[in-house]
Amino acid sequence: MSKNLDFIQSAQRTIRLEREAVDTLLARIGTDFTRACELLLACKGRVVVVGMGKSGHVGNKIAATLASTGTPAFFVHPAEASHGDMGMITRDDVVLALSNSGSTAEIVTLLPLIKRLGIALVSMTGNPDSPLAKAAMVNLDASVEQEACPLNLAPTSSTTVSLVLGDALAIALLEARGFTAEDFAFSHPGGALGRRLLLLVENIMHAGDELPQVALGTSLSSALLEMTRKGLGMTIVLNDDGTLAGIFTDGDLRRTLDKGLDVRQVSIDQVMTVHGKTARPDMLAAEALKIMDDHKISALVVVDEGDRPVGVLHIHDLTRAGVI
Template identity: 55%
Template sequence: MSSATPLSPSFDVDRALQLARKTIDIEAAALVGLKGRLGDDFGQAMSAILRCTGRVVVMGMGKSGHVGRKIAATLASTGTPAFFVHPAEASHGDLGMVAPGDVVLAISNSGEANELTAILPAIRRIGVTLVAMTGRRDSTLAQHADIVLDSAVDAEACPLNLAPTASTTAQMALGDALAVALLDARGFREEDFARSHPGGSLGRKLLTHVRDVMRSGDDVPRVAPDTSFVDMMREMTQKGLGATAITDAQGKVLGIFTDGDLRRGVESGRDLRALAAADVMHKAPRTIRPDVLAVEAADLMEAHRITSVLVVETDGRLVGALNFNDLMRAKVI
């Protein structure tokens, strides 16, 4: 059983906090400087990507590669088809993933990463637009590029000025800025975002329809208007919705009877057992169409303080039902 590594004798909390704050100050200053340099090159990069008939291929080595993977993922999820190719793998066959019509976004702070510079002539021969994101405009990468995005920083936050810190923060922010500007230019909306995030909460809210979560067929409690009160209660108990629809011979909804109606009926002192469904039902109940978003059903229930809603077609025929618990299980709410 291994023991925890003891704290260094030189560890000092005050010094650690001082370095932490200084790190944030340096990286914040790097972003402010980056903001001031945004100009025509940024607009040219956007135009190239918007005109692109292929995809954005992002490349980068080391920490720049990690940033590149994130930028590619952000672009892809916000309406700009993109993927990451590792420069070292590109020289061993993966360069075949790059095709004419693509835009290559190559990221390197120094602009001299060997694995990246080695494949620049081959990238140029493919006939793609090469966008460089680099901290050195005189670098090999910048000289090969059609467009250069300046991500230079005055200093790294690392006390040794060695570990990529402020530079990778600048790269990440510049990638985010590009993705956000592109999604706005494309008219990218919440619905588009949801389609690429079907497993997220927003995706479920904007892509899940009532028909996807409603109870249907024999699972929908329904009785005729002349059904006895006892049989109606048996139907409600068996189906477990907390309500039942009352329908005519054509399946059109005439009313609804809920657990709340039962409670109010008992409190009134009426002899409910002597009555039929038509005598106790609530006429003109709240209904919803199967093709609307499930979140609208949740809004309907909340607005009218009900826990169940019947699903009907345009002609009033009952096709389903759902309650608050159904929506919770589907993670719509």
């Protein structure tokens, strides 16, 4: 039991130290971070990430995150760069170099070549006075007061801070580029994630004879019969010209009954939700789900460019399609 307690205390200490390191990083996000983002955003080529050891592993992940969020990037091992892979880097690229000490020999060796080629260099170091930090156009301070390792040797807090800083760069660039869910889908075409994100509303919506619809002026009792026949828990209400007037759902029915209204006497016009939230057929199903989540609704009317209903998308359709 005491051993288990020691494990728990060790884990809690590690998490606490790494959390404190990230909290400290938050206060250092300033003009240097803005300048780094501007350099990466202006890059006409690709972001080339380099790093040795644990920094290399983190660099690999940062490169992958950048590439998947709209910033073309790849990782180059600095030792291999000295033996031919430097040819993978062009003058149009930006190098993002990671080194906690800022004096990693394999990276320092590359600095004269990077300078000679005129390649923009952004560094991420724990030592602003290091050779790497001084050679860079901008240095991102990834320093930590203490590693989570009790010996203060194994890269732990420092790698966490570098990873978080890399994520911050990627997301800032994503937002600056206006990167959308559809863009993300096209960079993740494989597997369940890709299929889910590439799915359009028109691929899973109910259409044609499955579409519950009544005209303005229809009695509520007749509208309820249409809802029962189509089994979607709602009906569309149409204007005389075929455009969307409103929607009536099971929720609207409950509210109608709560008010003590007689379903045999009430017109659909009196109790429907006017117009309601809609989706377009060419919208990503994931975007339609967000509309449902934001407005806490379970169905969307799908309309064409003329605001004429062409389908209905229900939350259950999204569940069956694996979007949820």
